[in-house]
Amino acid sequence: MSRFWKIALIVVAIIVVVAVGFRLMHKPSAGAQGKPGAAASADKNGGEKEADPVPVTVEPVSVQNVPVYLTALGTVQALNTVTVSPQIGGLLMKLNFDEGQEVTKGQVLAEIDPRSLQATYDEAAARRRQDAAQLATARSNLDRSRDLAKQGYISKQDLDTLQNTVSQYAAAVAADEAAANNAKVQLGYTKVIAPISGMAGIRGVDPGNIVTTASTIVTLTEVHPINVIFPLPEQNVELVRSSQQRGEPLEVAALDSTGNKVIAGKGLLKVINNQIDTSTGTFNLKAEFPNEENALFPGQFVNVRMKVNTVQGGLVIPSQAVQRGPDGDYVYQLQPADNTVKMQPVTTGQEVGDTHVMITQGLKTGDQVVTEGQFRLKPGSKVKPLKPGEVPKAPTEEELKKAAKDNKGGGRGRRG
Secondary structure, three states: OOHHHHHHHHHHHHHHHHHHHHHHHOOOOHHHHOOOOOOOOEOOOOOEOOOOOEEEEEEEOEEEEEEEEEEEEEEEEEEEEEEEOOOOOEEEEEEOOOOOOEEOOOOEEEEEOOHHHHHHHHHHHHHHHHHHHHHHHHHHHHHHHHHHHHOOOOOHHHHHHHHHHHHHHHHHHHHHHHHHHHHHHHHHOOEEEOOOOEEEOOOOOOOOOEEOOOOOOEEEEEEEEEEEEEEEEHHHHHHHHHHHOOOOOOEEEEEOOOOOOEEEEEEEEEEEOOOOEOOOOEEEEEEEEOOOOOOOOOOOEEEEEEEEEEEEEEEEEEHHHOEEEOOEEEEEEEEOOOOEEEEEEOEEEEEEOOOEEEEEEOOOOOOEEEEEOHHHOOOOOEEEEEOOOOOOOOOOHHHHHHHHHHHOOOOOEEOO
16 A cells, blocks of 8 residues: 555544544533423433423412492692681780691680770760660650640640650660670670681781781681592593492592502592583592591692492402513413413403402403413413412523513513
8 A cells, every 4th residue: 555545544534533522522411401491302212302390370360349449639628718817907915826726616816905996885885875865854755745735735746846856866876776786896806706616827917916807817727527629530420420329428538649558538429520621521529538637638639549339259360460462461371281371361450459450351260370480481381380379489590581582572571
């Protein structure tokens, strides 16, 4: 054999050895094939076996009576608001209330110097007594003259004059009575009286100042009970009216700015306004609250929740079970026969507390839905159902990336 062929055989042998070694070095290991989360792995015969079931938490559809609420942003309004002003002018001598204090109807709030009006009243009273004495004398003269007239000693003309004198003094006494009563009323105005029971605001004038009828002593607001005014969209008119016509007052609650905490309950709907605001497409309602603990304050903004109905036997599931897709809301529903899941479109209704929601279409009693572990699912996925309260282990970073890749462009995501 020539030297050329020997070299060629050596080169071919080297190439074969390198190729075999490269193949052995890159052969997939058995551990890699059996990694958790792999969609499928090779069996002994080279075929593929099913993926491991995905652990998920499932809960059954529950049945309960679901209250139906309408919500809005409302404004607290005092039942009555009165600006207290003096009805006469004069020197303000005293204030008999504290700012922010609860005052009662008829309580004396302020006192104005009464001396000049007291003198006016005394003068009118004295004039009334004087004219009353003259009236008594005139009546005595008239009575005596009537007896003499019968005997012909008094002419009819003199008798008429005496009668007119009596009438004149009677009119004077009536005028004095009116003047005295007016002076008494004006004297009474020196004590400024609370016209309603309510909370006193900040005083508008200090003692020692001269006040007039244009001055403001204080503003009183009646807060027991108190009102809340709130608007609703016009499409709710019939629902509210029909609910009210059932005969039972509609319950209203006032919540804080977050809408999570009830700050005043026991409210009742009192008035539905008689027209719709065409500029906003809403109508106003008024609810009344006892406000026994002063939780509501005039001018305060509150979230209002009004109960208009109760759905008997509503179907309820946890809110986290509802997913939002490009075609609407859906849930992953468990198929008990083979422990797989399917995407079930649903229509949601009233929220039930902070954690559940009512389903109006798509599910029935006895159905089970996935509440935890949806990120690894797709229609037909094999699952391992866990009981309510049992939570699947947290996803790995690799699983999250894979789920994001699988859902990319699908528009699926948790509702909310």
